[in-house]
Amino acid sequence: MASSSSSSSTEHTKFSILVSLFNWISKAKTSSRKRSKFRKFIDTFCSPSDYFSAVRLILPNLDRERGTYGLKESVLAVSLIEALGMSRDSPDALKLINWRKGGANATGANAGNFSLVAAEVLQRRQGTVSGGLTIEELNGLLDKLASSENRGEKTEVLAALINKTNTQEMKWIIMIILKDLKLGMSEKSVFHEFHPDAEDLFNVTCDLKLVCEKLRDRNQRHKRQDIEVGKAVRPQLAMRVSDAHAAWKKLHGKEVVLECKFDGDRIQIHKNGADVHYFSRNFLDHSEYAHGMSDIIVQNVLDERCILDGEMLVWDTSLNRFAEFGSNQEIAKAARDGLDSDRQLCYVAFDILYVGDTSVIHQTLKERHELLRKVVKPVKGRLEILVPNGGLNAHRLLGEPHCSLIAYNVDGIEKFFKETIENRDEGIVLKDLGSKWEPSDRSGKWLKLKPEYIRAGSDLDVLIIGGYYGSGRRGGEVAQFLLGLAERPASNAYPRRFISFCRVGNGLSDEELDTVVSKLKPYLRKNEYPKNSPPSFYQVTNNSKERPDVWIENPDKSIILSITSDIRTISSEVFSAPYSLRFPRIDRVRYDKPWHECLDVQSFVELVHSSNGT
Numbered sequence: 001m002a003s004s005s006s007s008s009s010t011e012h013t014k015f016s017i018l019v020s021l022f023n024w025i026s027k028a029k030t031s032s033r034k035r036s037k038f039r040k041f042i043d044t045f046c047s048p049s050d051y052f053s054a055v056r057l058i059l060p061n062l063d064r065e066r067g068t069y070g071l072k073e074s075v076l077a078v079s080l081i082e083a084l085g086m087s088r089d090s091p092d093a094l095k096l097i098n099w100r101k102g103g104a105n106a107t108g109a110n111a112g113n114f115s116l117v118a119a120e121v122l123q124r125r126q127g128t129v130s131g132g133l134t135i136e137e138l139n140g141l142l143d144k145l146a147s148s149e150n151r152g153e154k155t156e157v158l159a160a161l162i163n164k165t166n167t168q169e170m171k172w173i174i175m176i177i178l179k180d181l182k183l184g185m186s187e188k189s190v191f192h193e194f195h196p197d198a199e200d201l202f203n204v205t206c207d208l209k210l211v212c213e214k215l216r217d218r219n220q221r222h223k224r225q226d227i228e229v230g231k232a233v234r235p236q237l238a239m240r241v242s243d244a245h246a247a248w249k250k251l252h253g254k255e256v257v258l259e260c261k262f263d264g265d266r267i268q269i270h271k272n273g274a275d276v277h278y279f280s281r282n283f284l285d286h287s288e289y290a291h292g293m294s295d296i297i298v299q300n301v302l303d304e305r306c307i308l309d310g311e312m313l314v315w316d317t318s319l320n321r322f323a324e325f326g327s328n329q330e331i332a333k334a335a336r337d338g339l340d341s342d343r344q345l346c347y348v349a350f351d352i353l354y355v356g357d358t359s360v361i362h363q364t365l366k367e368r369h370e371l372l373r374k375v376v377k378p379v380k381g382r383l384e385i386l387v388p389n390g391g392l393n394a395h396r397l398l399g400e401p402h403c404s405l406i407a408y409n410v411d412g413i414e415k416f417f418k419e420t421i422e423n424r425d426e427g428i429v430l431k432d433l434g435s436k437w438e439p440s441d442r443s444g445k446w447l448k449l450k451p452e453y454i455r456a457g458s459d460l461d462v463l464i465i466g467g468y469y470g471s472g473r474r475g476g477e478v479a480q481f482l483l484g485l486a487e488r489p490a491s492n493a494y495p496r497r498f499i500s501f502c503r504v505g506n507g508l509s510d511e512e513l514d515t516v517v518s519k520l521k522p523y524l525r526k527n528e529y530p531k532n533s534p535p536s537f538y539q540v541t542n543n544s545k546e547r548p549d550v551w552i553e554n555p556d557k558s559i560i561l562s563i564t565s566d567i568r569t570i571s572s573e574v575f576s577a578p579y580s581l582r583f584p585r586i587d588r589v590r591y592d593k594p595w596h597e598c599l600d601v602q603s604f605v606e607l608v609h610s611s612n613g614t
């Protein structure tokens with residue numbers, strides 16, 4: 001590793017030293033070697049007062065002090081092209097834009113790894129000599145990058161970074177910006193090496209700065225901290241089980257409650273008087289929910305200080321039921337803009353973590369349910385509580401199953417599961433009523449059972465019309481498919497047009513996938529920037545998420561895949577067909593079925609309507 005700077009403060013520590021650490025850690029074979037390198041770096045190059053400056057660069061995905069950069073790979077590619085003053089049509093620019101494929105024409109050894117493709121491009125423009133950037137300067141520039149509002153400003157910051165670094169350093173900065181260092185060292189290991197209580201403290205505060213500042217002395221243990229109003233806490237999670245029998249076996253002997261698994265956003269509501277925060281699973285504060293929800297929370301959560309755990313959903317007042325997944329943001333915006341709508345945000349509280357001045361996570365779920373009943377006054381379609389024999393159950397429509405009830409045997413679980421699926425819910429969650437709520441725990445106090453693991457729904461035989469390159473191991477190779485439904489042809493004719501329908505990647509073994517891809521290879525036509533219009537046989541929307549990397553140049557050369565999915569469909573904004581599938585999965589390849597026998601749009605819509613009962 002490079003030698004120490006004159007002082008052991010990150011104020012003066014060069015970023016190049018951290019880069020040496022990154023290189024060391026990513027090459028080290030064993031976890032203990034990775035950990036000891038990290039320890040040595042902290043002890044040698046950082047003073048306790050500024051541990052945070054270094055640790056936030058090592059765990060960038062946990063740092064909430066800076067806002068988001070708004071730079072995913074595709075925008076970062078364009079910003080780097082501008083920062084480097086390259087022409088958009090130059091081979092290197094195309095290489096960055098087409099990073100998944102490893103460049104316009106290249107075979108692409110680095111395909112699918114943005115930072116490596118960027119390093120390849122930077123290498124031709126940057127020297128090997130470090131510009132002497134310090135950790136403190138880097139943090140300052142990253143702050144600027146996050147706070148700048150337009151791409152021009154971001155480009156300026158990137159240009160300044162390029163100026164002060166060599167290619168190696170810039171490669172790691174790009175990984176920091178993308179919040180994934182691929183060090184092969186888990187967050188858990190970094191925390192354990194930093195301080196024995198770091199993980200626990202992070203789990204209950206989601207505050208990396210606070211962890212670095214409170215736990216400066218490794219030898220001094222920190223009293224176990226409980227949760228606090230205003231600080232996001234990592235959620236209790238559910239373990240996946242394959243069927244009702246496995247679930248019953250796992251929870252046997254316990255008192256168990258069965259709940260619907262609602263399909264919305266997991267949100268923790270922190271109420272402190274009139275101050276209300278909405279923390280998501282990755283501890284971002286979703287202030288956009290405030291317009292539609294905060295008045296309701298302030299008026300109907302009867303305790304001044306309280307933390308609720310639950311799911312943010314959308315309630316459709318005209319249909320008297322929850323709307324399908326995916327409209328939360330749109331409805332939050334409509335509430336902000338004061339627009340009239342049949343739809344409104346509705347929060348379903350399934351747990352309570354803090355009441356008055358105490359955390360209640362150590363009480364049993366049964367006790368917490370009682371607290372929920374006392375503290376939250378439900379408002380139909382706005383604020384609901386999920387407790388057995390009460391709460392949301394009372395608001396269900398006649399004929400709809402309960403959404404929370406006690407299980408007495410495996411048949412009860414099976415029946416509940418079947419009913420919720422028929423009611424088009426996402427699945428069920430089973431909870432041990434005697435358990436406490438534990439941050440970040442997935443050890444089996446909560447279990448989840450979802451139809452996607454059980455193979456529900458009918459098989460749909462649809463045609464491959466395009467392909468998407470994968471990343472990592474499958475970089476530069478087609479790893480997912482864009483599928484199309486046929487426009488119903490006149491009788492006795494073959495279909496002439498295909499309408500984009502869904503994107504699917506999983507279900508086949510590597511070998512099966514390779515066989516399909518190699519059969520299609522002679523007929524793949526690159527959908528290259530800037531000319532990316534599809535072959536005339538295909539109807540697609542303008543949504544960029546739907547643009548595949550390659551088209552099948554002629555449908556009569558393509559292959560039918562049999563798809564299974566969750567029994568529910570979702571109305572499609574991305575694809576051209578009116579509905580798409582949720583959780584699609586390739587069941588098998590239909591080499592036996594000719595291309596023109598694929599499902600047509602009309603038959604599919606009929607299928608959707610019959611399964612929705614409309």
Ligand code: ATP
Binds near residue numbers: 238266350386448
């Ligand atoms: P999934 O993709 O299946 O939601 P996940 O990884 O997001 O899985 P899990 O821990 O597996 O999270 O499942 C728990 C999630 O289920 C919660 O984060 C929450 O969003 C959702 N959920 C819906 N209804 C409930 C409920 N009644 N109790 C607990 N979690 C629920």
